[in-house]
Amino acid sequence: MPEPVRVQSEPRRSQVPGSKVPGSQVKAKIKKAKSAAAERRGQQQAAAENSVARVVVDIPLTHLDRTFDYRIPENLDEAAVVGCRIRVRFAGQLVDGYILERANTTEHQGKLAFIERVTSSEPVLTPALATLCRAVADRYGGTLVDVLRLAIPPRHGKAESEPPRDVAAAPPAPDTSAWVRYQNGPAFLEALAAERPANAVWQALPGEDWPRRLAEAAAAVAATGRGAVLVVPDHRDLTRLHEACVELMGAEAVVSLIAGLGPAERYRRWLAVVRGAVQVVVGTRAAMFAPVADPGLFVVWDDGDDLHLDPHAPYPHVRDVLMLRAHADKGTLLAGGFARTAEAQLLIESGWARPIVGERAELRASAPRVTPVGEDFDVARDEAAKAARLPSVAFEAARQSLANGAPVLVQVPRRGYVPGLACGNCRTPAHCRRCAGPLALAGGTDEGVPRPPGCRWCGVPDTNFRCAACGSVRLRAVIVGAKRTAEELGRAFPGVPVRTSGATEVLASVPGKPALVVCTPGAEPVAVGGYGAALLLDGWALLGRQDLRAGEETLRRWMTAAAMVRPAGAGGRVIVGAEAGLSVVQALVRWDPGWHAATELAERNELGFPPAMRMASIEGTPEAVAAVLNDLALPDSGEVLGPVQLGEVDEDGRSDRERALVRVVRGEGKALASAIHAASARRDMRKEPEPIRIQLDPLDLI
DNA sequence: ATCGTCATTTGT
């Protein structure tokens, strides 16, 4: 509906006639055209009813993080529905926006501008989604439009005009009897079926078909007519979960949302959800916002996986967003996994969630036998095994598994983890002169001087290394990755096929035949019939990381791998390369992630670390960080740690990036979030050019 | 980006 452009004679305000300056004539012309456009708008008629639109404008400035009222013209009355995408003139420029609500009155003192056009009448920002996104923004001290960008995929016109997909009928109630293996399991399923909130933290038993269990929970909710949102860390997990859900509920009832679908398909599936055509959404991270109608269940699987933290501002975490949703929609949160995070432990200890753990007898029947191997192990006598530095118990366990016709899982740390050292000349691995342990870079500095390499076993630093083989004094870093381990193991088990699964190529599954499956943590393929043994090598590389979560993360990776091994009764064995005295190792041996999480949480309480306290990191140039810290109105318990230098430090001891941490007691988390919002608003208003990154509840702390 | 507001500079 293009309006005819009428250029009329218009009342001119004091325009000096016959100005001699050449430029002013051009200026006058522009002014004339602009005001003609303004007049055209001025002639528009407002819609008869609810002509005021509360609009979210898509401008990422914190001090503009509120709605602005616009007038809906008569000709857009029908198109301008609540939740639709629009274009408005905001401070002179055309910007995208959403209609949050329509009303008859406005608080705004001045004149309201008209909405320029309706991009599409599809109501994508439903009231429930708007409330959720506002709550997420508030929780993280971020802006609504930042969260909307994560929650609503880009529009694709063609997908919108396609005929809507059929609404699937509610599936029948599933058989949930497999949940009797768990304490609180049947009660949890009953609560779902009765539409009672029953937040829970679930520790899956080893070997558990967890996609099937989650599908059962979703189906139990779907049978009541309510919806479910299930979020897993990665693509492989999603494939398994989607299959299980389709099997139980049919393909029409389930939609899988995943990054990397392409804009059309992504928007098509998301539209099916917002239009209420599907009850169950499975997906990765971004699916945490899926606007399912009347949701009754929110699931996060393996909440310790760092993929659950969105890397875009305001950096929301799947577990926390789903907690907000469960609370707002009177639904249930289920946080499941083989291990347990300190955050999940806090949910239990605070009474917010109940634990669902395996019955003792079930655990005994399903867990593999776990054997720790410390550093003073017996190297296998076999010559090839000796070359691979394989402990004799590990060699034995692997041999037995292969003899039973089952594959062996070998977990090795990812490339780029703690590097070992080798001779810079002949590449012979560098060993400690005292105990022959591996030398490694210690990391960090002592009063500005980088620490010398040290022994990973006895800790003695080696300031003047000399290669035992060639006499060179040069050192180089090496990483014994999956590939090298695979080669060495292949020689130790001649004739056995070796498969690798890691960064470059991740296998989804391997057949239940003798094979060595070498993989990095998180890339373990599912084995048909389970693995006969798992060798968790180089535990020190996982445990030795400078990270608050190193222990928790190590246990999570070990348990996820060990859960794929056959029960001890069927000969399943796990050999873990770490000292038996470590609490992480104890937790694996006893298969007690709850105990470890409780220990971990108690320790963090003592040290004042998350989740006992809430923290925020502020990262940027030293000046910018100092300015924010100075401006930040911290609550009473507020405390600043640092700032510390990041990246390269020059010879004057300066770095161009710094990071400070602030922490408050949990109860003042809201105050911290609003202080961050206020400080960001002042920064944006001042148009500070230096970029800064403020993150609430960051994962990496040390 | 662009508008209004306010203070400062410029032109009689």
Next chain:
DNA sequence: CAAATGACGATC
């Protein structure tokens, strides 16, 4: 002293 210019802040 009024008009012109510039800096600034809000932005419906």
